[in-house]
Amino acid sequence: MSTATAIAHPNIALVKYWGKRDSAINLPATGSLSMTLDIFPTTTTVSLDDSADHDVLVFNGAERTDGPAERVTRFLDIVRDLAGSALRARVETVNTVPSAAGLASSASGFAALAVAAASAYGLDLDAAALSRLARRGSGSASRSVIPGFAVWHAGDDDASSFAEPVDAPDLAMVVAMVEKGEKAVSSREAMRRTVLTSPFYPAWVSSTAESLEAAIEACRAGDIERLGRITEVNALRMHALIQSCDPPIRYLSPVSIEIFDRIAALRDTGVDAWATADAGPNVVVLTRPESVSAVTAALDGVNELAVAHPGPAASLLPRTDG
Amino acid sequence: MSTATAIAHPNIALVKYWGKRDSAINLPATGSLSMTLDIFPTTTTVSLDDSADHDVLVFNGAERTDGPAERVTRFLDIVRDLAGSALRARVETVNTVPSAAGLASSASGFAALAVAAASAYGLDLDAAALSRLARRGSGSASRSVIPGFAVWHAGDDDASSFAEPVDAPDLAMVVAMVEKGEKAVSSREAMRRTVLTSPFYPAWVSSTAESLEAAIEACRAGDIERLGRITEVNALRMHALIQSCDPPIRYLSPVSIEIFDRIAALRDTGVDAWATADAGPNVVVLTRPESVSAVTAALDGVNELAVAHPGPAASLLPRTDG
Numbered sequence: 001m002s003t004a005t006a007i008a009h010p011n012i013a014l015v016k017y018w019g020k021r022d023s024a025i026n027l028p029a030t031g032s033l034s035m036t037l038d039i040f041p042t043t044t045t046v047s048l049d050d051s052a053d054h055d056v057l058v059f060n061g062a063e064r065t066d067g068p069a070e071r072v073t074r075f076l077d078i079v080r081d082l083a084g085s086a087l088r089a090r091v092e093t094v095n096t097v098p099s100a101a102g103l104a105s106s107a108s109g110f111a112a113l114a115v116a117a118a119s120a121y122g123l124d125l126d127a128a129a130l131s132r133l134a135r136r137g138s139g140s141a142s143r144s145v146i147p148g149f150a151v152w153h154a155g156d157d158d159a160s161s162f163a164e165p166v167d168a169p170d171l172a173m174v175v176a177m178v179e180k181g182e183k184a185v186s187s188r189e190a191m192r193r194t195v196l197t198s199p200f201y202p203a204w205v206s207s208t209a210e211s212l213e214a215a216i217e218a219c220r221a222g223d224i225e226r227l228g229r230i231t232e233v234n235a236l237r238m239h240a241l242i243q244s245c246d247p248p249i250r251y252l253s254p255v256s257i258e259i260f261d262r263i264a265a266l267r268d269t270g271v272d273a274w275a276t277a278d279a280g281p282n283v284v285v286l287t288r289p290e291s292v293s294a295v296t297a298a299l300d301g302v303n304e305l306a307v308a309h310p311g312p313a314a315s316l317l318p319r320t321d322g
Numbered sequence: 323m324s325t326a327t328a329i330a331h332p333n334i335a336l337v338k339y340w341g342k343r344d345s346a347i348n349l350p351a352t353g354s355l356s357m358t359l360d361i362f363p364t365t366t367t368v369s370l371d372d373s374a375d376h377d378v379l380v381f382n383g384a385e386r387t388d389g390p391a392e393r394v395t396r397f398l399d400i401v402r403d404l405a406g407s408a409l410r411a412r413v414e415t416v417n418t419v420p421s422a423a424g425l426a427s428s429a430s431g432f433a434a435l436a437v438a439a440a441s442a443y444g445l446d447l448d449a450a451a452l453s454r455l456a457r458r459g460s461g462s463a464s465r466s467v468i469p470g471f472a473v474w475h476a477g478d479d480d481a482s483s484f485a486e487p488v489d490a491p492d493l494a495m496v497v498a499m500v501e502k503g504e505k506a507v508s509s510r511e512a513m514r515r516t517v518l519t520s521p522f523y524p525a526w527v528s529s530t531a532e533s534l535e536a537a538i539e540a541c542r543a544g545d546i547e548r549l550g551r552i553t554e555v556n557a558l559r560m561h562a563l564i565q566s567c568d569p570p571i572r573y574l575s576p577v578s579i580e581i582f583d584r585i586a587a588l589r590d591t592g593v594d595a596w597a598t599a600d601a602g603p604n605v606v607v608l609t610r611p612e613s614v615s616a617v618t619a620a621l622d623g624v625n626e627l628a629v630a631h632p633g634p635a636a637s638l639l640p641r642t643d644g
Contacts, residue, residue, distance in 0.1 A: 199529035200522040200562065207521035229569075236570045240522065240562035247551075248558045254576035254583075261576075 003047040004119035008111035008314035010097050011036040011143045012173060012276065012284045014231040015212045016238040017152065019195055019205060026139040027161050030208040031154040033215050034143040034163075035173060035286075038311035040097035042108035046120040052088040059093055075110065075137045076117060082133075083121035091117075110137030111144035111314040119316055127313070131162040134314070148310035151216060154209075168310075169222040172289045174296055177304040178255045178281040185249050187279040190242055197246040204241045208234065224288065228274035231286050235276035236260075242279070253281040259302055266298040273298075325369040326441035330433035330636035332419050333358040333465045334495060334598065334606045336553040337534045338560040339474065341517055341527060348461040349483050352530040353476040355537050356465040356485075357495060357608075360633035362419035364430035368442040374410040381415055397432065397459040398439060404455075405443035413439075432459030433466035433636040441638055449635070453484040456636070470632035473538060476531075490632075491544040494611045496618055499626040500577045500603040507571050509601040512564055519568040526563045530556065546610065550596035553608050557598035558582075564601070575603040581624055588620040595620075 011034040019029035049056075055076055057069040072091055080086060091113065097105045114134035118125050125133065127145060131152075135142035142163045143150040149168035155161030185193075194201055211234050218227040242249050252260075256277060263275040263285055271294045273287040287295050292307055299305055333356040341351035371378075377398055379391040394413055402408060413435065419427045436456035440447050447455065449467060453474075457464035464485045465472040471490035477483030507515075516523055533556050540548040564571050574582075578599060585597040585607055593616045595609040609617050611631070618627055 199525040199559070200566075203521040203525050233568045233570055236572070237521070237566045240566040243562040243565075244522075244559045246555045248555055250558070250579070250582065252579065254580045257572070257574065257579055258576045260572065 001048050001050065002120045002122065003045060004116045005043065005045040005317040006112045006115035006119070006314060007041050007043045007317055008108045008115065008144050009037045009039070009041050009311040010105065010108045011140065011150065012175075012278065013140070013143075014227065014276065014286065015208060015215045015234050016278075017139055018208075018238050018241060018279075019191055019201060020139070021154070023192075025158050026135050027157070028139055028152065028154050029205045031212045032140075032143070032152045033166070033212060033219070034140070034150050034152070035168075035171065036144055036147055036150060036311045036313075037173065037308040039175075039306055039308045040108065042093060042095045042097070042105070042112045043317070044091060044093040044109070044112035044116045046113070046116040047090045047092075048085075048087045048120055049090055050087055052090070055088050056090045057093070058091065060095055071137070072113065075113060078133070078136050079117045079121050079123070083123050085121055087121075089117070089120065106138035107140040107144040110134050110141035113137060114141065114145065115314045115316060128162045128164065130314070131164070132158060135161060145314045147313040149219060151212075166216060166219050168219040169224050169227075170289055171224065171310070172287055172292050173308045174285040174287065174292060174299065175306040175308060176259050176283045176285065176299055176302055177306065178253055178259070178283065178302075183251065183280050190245070190249050190279060193245045193249065194241060198241055198244045200241050200244045204237065207237070224272055228272060228286055231276050232274040239277065251280050252277060255302065256281045256283050259283040259285075259299065262298050262302075263295075266294065271295070271298075323370050323372065324442045324444065325367060325641075326438045327365065327367040327639040327641075328434045328437035328441070328636060329363050329365045329639055330430045330437065330466050331359045331361070331363050331633040332427065332430040333462065333472065334497075334600065335462070335465070336549065336598065336608065337530060337537045337556050338600075339461055340530075340560050340563060340601075341513055341523060342461070343476070345514075347480050348457050349479070350461055350474070350476050351527045353534050354462075354465070354474045355488070355534060355541070356462070356472050356474070357490075357493065358466055358469055358472060358633045358635075359495065359630040361497075361628055361630045362430065364415060364417045364419070364427070364434045365639070366413060366415040366431070366434035366438045368435070368438040369412045369414075370407075370409045370442055371412055372409055374412070377410050378412045379415070380413065382417055393459070394435065397435060400455070400458050401439045401443050401445070405445050407443050409443075411439070411442065428460035429462040429466040432456050432463035435459060436463065436467065437636045437638060450484045450486060452636070453486070454480060457483060467636045469635040471541060473534075488538060488541050490541040491546050491549075492611055493546065493632070494609055494614050495630045496607040496609065496614060496621065497628040497630060498581050498605045498607070498621055498624050499628065500575055500581070500605065500624075505573065505602050512567070512571050512601060515567045515571065516563060520563055520566045522563050522566045526559065529559070546594055550594060550608055553598050554596040561599065573602050574599060577624065578603045578605050581605040581607075581621065584620050584624075585617075588616065593617070593620075
């Protein structure tokens with residue numbers, strides 16, 4: 001039986017993905033820019049099973065039959081369609097990033113699943129095709145396929161919406177884990193509510209497209225200060241956008257705000273550090289590698305910290321069995 | 323020598339004023355809706371002095387010669403122009419609301435100054451004219467002239483931009499004083515930055531105009547729940563708007579967010595309570611008079627609390643001298 005194991009890492013967006021143009025195939029309203037991390041990997045094994053009549057998902061050691069399992073089956077249906085196969089699969093995934101707490105566990109999850117499933121079903125896909133495939137599982141997974149800094153081009157259709165690498169200066173991130181629990185409103189539901197109820201959504205789309213252009217330019221020019229300023233402004237605009245929904249959604253907790261305050265104060269002392277946050281209370285600080293210790297010192301006492309550098313592409317692990 | 327003393331109270335907006343259409347005469351981009359409070363009065367005496375060659379401002383017992391004094395003189399110039407007078411004045415003002423901490427001290431200040439100065443300079447102005455005059459000193463002061471609930475019509479020009487009373491159900495407010503210090507960025511500067519740098523500003527203007535219509539309708543219908551929901555959504559949208567500036571401005575502190583969280587939790591238990599905040603960290607909770615104790619209990623330990631009910635119009639105090 002065909003089997004394959006892949007590893008992928010989460011990514012943190014510097015220019016955010018928020019809002020879909022086509023939710024059936026996860027076409028985003030705007031492009032985005034991210035750094036794939038070298039921590040919190042997800043490892044996923046896909047084993048085809050010619051005797052099975054349904055897929056099986058084992059997540060962190062426990063078999064799931066609820067929403068996540070259905071989402072995996074819908075994703076495998078896309079892979080089967082591409083491969084011309086009807087075989088069901090057993091998916092075993094081990095996720096080391098806290099789930100659903102705004103740290104993009106679905107990004108590493110679907111990136112690893114895309115790479116493992118493509119291999120197990122015998123598809124020969126290049127990086128762009130893997131990125132497109134991962135996107136179908138979870139939009140931001142398109143970026144976790146790519147090493148280091150990635151630009152996800154919004155695209156016009158399935159073929160043109162994928163991530164690719166972009167040159168960037170040497171940077172690090174400090175992840176401040178504020179809460180590890182599941183968030184009250186999922187990103188999926190919050191994105192839907194944003195598009196339906198926020199008066200700010202159209203302006204978010206147009207301004208983020210501009211911010212992305214500027215951020216890519218800053219990346220290529222190695223202009224860390226400009227990239228950092230764009231990152232923090234864009235993150236606060238995304239949270240502003242989400243907060244403008246009706247009913248409002250607020251992902252930043254009192255501790256998150258405290259961290260934004262501390263990073264602003266640290267910046268006032270001359271340290272290059274900018275805060276961002278995905279759809280949850282955790283805050284991630286973008287900084288120079290040599291300033292990591294200044295950032296961790298500034299965040300002293302603020303829960304659990306993790307330091308990340310640009311991570312590798314999602315990739316297959318060598319076969320260890322047989 | 324002519325002298326007059328007036329008293330006025332701050333007001334808290336349920337639908338916010340944020341952004342000017344014409345800053346020379348404080349024409350707002352949108353109308354707004356507020357409740358004038360019965361606490362934190364400002365008392366101001368204006369005494370004309372035919373021997374003086376400049377105005378004098380005594381603020382809480384101390385003579386000021388800086389920005390506030392210049393602002394008072396610019397305001398008195400408008401009054402002198404209306405009255406055809408060249409006389410300088412001594413202005414003594416006692417303000418019981420913490421200044422510049424987002425509790426609209428300039429609203430009660432310029433409302434009291436408008437009423438006292440109009441009387442001292444012999445102007446006979448009706449409520450709408452007093453509201454227009456107070457607006458010239460500080461936009462939100464136009465509403466503190468009016469008792470209870472007030473709608474400030476945006477208007478097209480100086481003549482049409484004034485506040486007037488609106489019927490409303492029985493409501494109370496609990497003011498949670500988070501910080502009393504001066505804020506880092508003044509409302510004036512923050513409004514300017516919003517108009518220049520926030521991509522969300524045009525949508526704020528159009529959506530707030532819609533929210534105002536809905537809020538006035540809810541007020542007149544006595545629909546407290548609808549009014550409360552509009553109030554909290556509008557407040558969070560204003561803070562979202564401000565946060566979307568470049569560089570960002572964040573007025574809500576960790577404690578402010580904690581209060582919004584507690585009020586949301588209280589609401590989940592069936593208590594009608596909604597949070598709002600002006601341009602600062604203090605949070606004000608709109609509730610039914612019979613729910614004030616439930617709100618103060620929910621805010622136990624959160625700094626200093628004050629309870630307010632709909633307050634009176636700005637008015638002259640009877641002469642006690644001579």
